Amino acid sequence: MLNRHSRLNFAGSVHFVTTVTLERGPWFVEESVCDAILQSFEFARARHNIACIGYVLMPDHLHALLVQPEANFGVASMMESFKKFTSRKLRPPSYHGETLWREHYNDMAVAGIEVARAKLEYTHENPVRRGLVHNAEEYPWSSAGHYAGARSSIVQIWPLQG
Numbered sequence: 001m002l003n004r005h006s007r008l009n010f011a012g013s014v015h016f017v018t019t020v021t022l023e024r025g026p027w028f029v030e031e032s033v034c035d036a037i038l039q040s041f042e043f044a045r046a047r048h049n050i051a052c053i054g055y056v057l058m059p060d061h062l063h064a065l066l067v068q069p070e071a072n073f074g075v076a077s078m079m080e081s082f083k084k085f086t087s088r089k090l091r092p093p094s095y096h097g098e099t100l101w102r103e104h105y106n107d108m109a110v111a112g113i114e115v116a117r118a119k120l121e122y123t124h125e126n127p128v129r130r131g132l133v134h135n136a137e138e139y140p141w142s143s144a145g146h147y148a149g150a151r152s153s154i155v156q157i158w159p160l161q162g
Contacts, residue, residue: 014053015066015075016119019083019105023097026059033092034141037062038154040086048078051158054120056127057141063123065116067158079105113160120160 021027028034034057041062045052051067068074087100110116124136124144136144146153 011068011070013068013075014110014116015068016063016108016110016123017066017075017079017105018061018063019079020061020102021095021097022099022102023095024060025095027092027095027100028057028059028141030092031140033090035154036090037086038141040090041082042155044078044082044085045155048074048081050074050078052143052155053116053158053160054123054143054147055155056123056139056143058126058130059132063126065110065119065123065160075107079107116160 028037038055038057041055041057041064044050045066049069051069053065053067055062055064066075066078083101083105091097091100108119110119124142124147127133127139127142128136133139136142137148137150139145140151143153143155143157145151146157147159
C-alpha cells in the first residue's frame with residue numbers, strides 16, 4: 001500500500017501544507033503561544049532538513065510552503081513531529097480538546113515557480129482576507145514581514161527565487 005505522501009517523495013519537491021486545529025477557534029492569538037508554536041515549527045523544520053519558503057500561523061490553522069531536499073518523506077516526518085510535540089506541550093491554556101491538530105493535514109504538490117508564487121501570496125494574504133490586518137506585512141506570525149524587509153522571521157526562510 002502506498003503511503004499517502006508517496007507521490008511527493010522526491011528531492012526538490014515543493015509542498016503547500018495546511019494543518020488545522022481539531023476544534024476551530026481563536027487558539028493562536030497570544031504572542032507567547034504563537035511564538036512557541038512557530039519555534040517548534042522551526043525546530044522540526046531544521047531537524048528534518050526542510051526548507052521553508054513561507055508560512056502563516058492563523059488563529060486556528062497553519063499554512064506553509066516547504067521544500068523537501070531529499071527523497072526521504074521529510075515533509076511528512078516533519079509535520080508528524082511538529083504536530084505531535086505541539087499537541088502535547090504547547091496547547092493554549094484555554095484549549096481543552098484531546099489533541100490540538102486534526103489527524104491529517106493537507107499536502108499539495110506545487111508544480112512550477114508561478115504556482116509557488118501564487119501559494120506564497122495566498123499564504124501571506126490570509127490574515128488580510130480574515131480582517132486581522134490591513135497589510136500582510138503587519139501580521140507578526142507570517143513570513144510576509146520577512147519578505148518585505150520589515151522584520152526577521154522565527155522560521156528560517158529560504159526565499160523564493162526566479
